[in-house]
Amino acid sequence: MTRARDAVTSPETSGDPVAERLQVYDFLLREAELADNHEYGEWLALWQEGGRYLVPANEDDADPRHHIFIIFDDYKRLCDRIFRMSQPGSHSQEPRSRLCRVVGSVGAPRPAGDGTPGAMVVDSRYVLDEIRRGEVRRYSARQRHTLTRDADDTLKILSKEVFLTENDNPLFNLTFIL
Amino acid sequence: MTDDITLRPGTVDGTVYTSEQVFEAELERIFRRTWVYVGHESEVPEQGDYCLKDVAGTSLIMVRSNDDVRVFVNRCRHRGNALCQFPRGRANIFRCPYHGWTYRNSGELVGVPYPSRDEQLDPADFGLAEPAAVDSYQGLVFVRLLGDGPDLIEHLGEARPFIDDFVKASPTGRIAVRAGCHKGKFRGNWKFVGMDGYHANFTHKTVRDLQRKNKPESNPSSRNTDRSTNRSWDLGNGHSRLDFSNTREPENILGVGLSDDPVEADYRDQMVATYGEAAEEVMERGQDPHVHIWPNLQLIGVHIRVVRPVSARLTEVDAYPTALEGASDDLNARRLRSHEWFFGPAGFGQPDDYEIFERNEVGLQTVEPWILLSRGLGLEEPGERGMTWGNITDEIPQRAQLKAWQAAMGEAPTQAAATGEGEDSA
Numbered sequence: 001m002t003r004a005r006d007a008v009t010s011p012e013t014s015g016d017p018v019a020e021r022l023q024v025y026d027f028l029l030r031e032a033e034l035a036d037n038h039e040y041g042e043w044l045a046l047w048q049e050g051g052r053y054l055v056p057a058n059e060d061d062a063d064p065r066h067h068i069f070i071i072f073d074d075y076k077r078l079c080d081r082i083f084r085m086s087q088p089g090s091h092s093q094e095p096r097s098r099l100c101r102v103v104g105s106v107g108a109p110r111p112a113g114d115g116t117p118g119a120m121v122v123d124s125r126y127v128l129d130e131i132r133r134g135e136v137r138r139y140s141a142r143q144r145h146t147l148t149r150d151a152d153d154t155l156k157i158l159s160k161e162v163f164l165t166e167n168d169n170p171l172f173n174l175t176f177i178l
Numbered sequence: 179m180t181d182d183i184t185l186r187p188g189t190v191d192g193t194v195y196t197s198e199q200v201f202e203a204e205l206e207r208i209f210r211r212t213w214v215y216v217g218h219e220s221e222v223p224e225q226g227d228y229c230l231k232d233v234a235g236t237s238l239i240m241v242r243s244n245d246d247v248r249v250f251v252n253r254c255r256h257r258g259n260a261l262c263q264f265p266r267g268r269a270n271i272f273r274c275p276y277h278g279w280t281y282r283n284s285g286e287l288v289g290v291p292y293p294s295r296d297e298q299l300d301p302a303d304f305g306l307a308e309p310a311a312v313d314s315y316q317g318l319v320f321v322r323l324l325g326d327g328p329d330l331i332e333h334l335g336e337a338r339p340f341i342d343d344f345v346k347a348s349p350t351g352r353i354a355v356r357a358g359c360h361k362g363k364f365r366g367n368w369k370f371v372g373m374d375g376y377h378a379n380f381t382h383k384t385v386r387d388l389q390r391k392n393k394p395e396s397n398p399s400s401r402n403t404d405r406s407t408n409r410s411w412d413l414g415n416g417h418s419r420l421d422f423s424n425t426r427e428p429e430n431i432l433g434v435g436l437s438d439d440p441v442e443a444d445y446r447d448q449m450v451a452t453y454g455e456a457a458e459e460v461m462e463r464g465q466d467p468h469v470h471i472w473p474n475l476q477l478i479g480v481h482i483r484v485v486r487p488v489s490a491r492l493t494e495v496d497a498y499p500t501a502l503e504g505a506s507d508d509l510n511a512r513r514l515r516s517h518e519w520f521f522g523p524a525g526f527g528q529p530d531d532y533e534i535f536e537r538n539e540v541g542l543q544t545v546e547p548w549i550l551l552s553r554g555l556g557l558e559e560p561g562e563r564g565m566t567w568g569n570i571t572d573e574i575p576q577r578a579q580l581k582a583w584q585a586a587m588g589e590a591p592t593q594a595a596a597t598g599e600g601e602d603s604a
Binding site: 059062065068071077080084085087089091092133170172174175 | 383384388391537
């Protein structure tokens with residue numbers, strides 16, 4: 001974890017694709033760790049203001065103007081999500097789920113297709129076990145991060161899209177970070 | 179048990195919510211013999227469009243054939259193979275992959291391979307099976323799988339005006355189901371999905387926290403207290419309603435169209451063009467009918483909610499957000515975003531409902547299963563045409579639901595529920 005934190009703030013990677021790829025990989029592991037541990041404040045701090053957190057329903061390439069999403073958070077709603085999850089009385093997470101996700105199949109970062117300066121896109125996958133009230137629920141997903149660097153060269157999330165393999169199945173509560 | 183429910187007024191034996199034996203009887207006596215909601219005609223807009231629907235374990239094909247919306251049992255008449263596998267598609271014919279039997283999308287059996295070995299078989303006798311009754315109201319398609327009963331209009335009764343309100347939110351008077359579906363589930367009984375005006379400030383405590391954070395001057399809890407002027411309604415026939423018309427949500431979660439920004443102003447102009455002076459009232463009423471249509475349909479906010487019981491202790495719920503035909507894409511996108519705020523497996527409200535339902539199911543596994551549904555009992559006010567109403571926090575909707583349940587279930591299965599005889603649960 002310490003190593004991941006150092007790597008994220010390293011300014012040394014520009015022009016070195018191997019170092020950059022490793023830094024992005026460490027960033028994804030760090031994000032997964034915070035999500036599994038319900039460290040909401042620190043997880044939110046990984047985001048660039050204006051970021052978007054998207055989980056489509058039914059199909060991976062759903063158009064949000066015409067299709068319902070499981071999560072469609074602009075930055076304000078993302079902050080509201082974290083606020084709500086942090087309040088006592090968040091019944092669906094009392095007690096909290098124990099979470100363990102394995103992040104893998106991490107692709108090479110590539111420049112963002114929309115031309116956002118300095119933004120890069122990285123695809124990865126995860127398998128996530130949720131244990132709550134004696135029951136194990138397993139989820140898997142592809143995820144796509146669009147990352148940028150802030151003034152301190154720290155990686156920040158511009159968008160995170162999660163394509164649940166099960167997004168067209170009836171789903172139990174998903175009130176943890178996907 | 180029929181007697182037992184009324185033996186102690188306002189109480190019910192909790193095994194009604196836990197017994198698999200009762201559940202099997204519910205499938206037979208309620209879900210197969212009452213009008214149940216299947217889908218909306220707009221889900222199959224073009225000739226040959228079909229979609230699969232599950233009604234209490236029966237797989238149905240809803241298909242547009244020769245301009246009619248038809249409903250068939252998704253089963254080959256030969257050996258019972260499920261015909262359709264894709265949740266939706268377009269087809270002029272359905273061919274069973276097992277032995278090649280072929281049906282038109284209007285149901286006729288038109289092809290039986292190698293017929294010389296069964297010349298007695300008359301294809302006219304083996305078209306696709308249909309429910310005993312199929313009918314629609316405002317594009318909402320209902321079926322009664324078996325038996326006789328009242329026609330659909332009679333069944334809908336006093337719930338009808340609220341279906342009208344729901345579709346009249348559109349400047350064309352038509353809604354469309356084309357934005358996908360939030361599919362949820364919980365480990366609890368299907369009858370927990372009702373109309374409850376009492377739970378909001380407790381179950382949704384964090385939503386209230388959020389509303390107060392974003393709008394400190396608001397008092398969002400006031401709409402769901404014993405001092406509120408909002409009402410709960412028994413509409414008859416098992417239908418019920420929460421009437422929030424006296425206080426709207428401080429954060430607009432249940433519809434759009436009442437602010438002055440350009441997108442909503444355009445919508446308002448369209449509504450005035452259609453409804454004239456009544457437009458404001460039409461928009462107000464169309465925001466959130468909040469009606470439960472017995473046994474498996476609710477219209478809440480912008481969405482059609484379908485309750486799909488799987489077992490006594492597992493329920494799936496499909497929520498279809500609707501688009502307003504004729505309104506702008508921007509407005510309809512806002513409806514989607516407003517829906518996602520509260521609903522869906524990761525929304526800010528619904529997950530806590532399902533969590534509470536699961537805890538309720540746990541709590542009912544006990545030797546002393548009686549629960550109370552007595553709030554407001556004896557305090558009901560008479561409404562028009564036999565309806566009754568009370569305070570928003572009264573358990574009028576729960577009692578309305580159980581009255582219809584009792585009427586459908588009769589004596590035998592509820593006797594088992596009362597005694598616990600043949601129970602598979604501890």
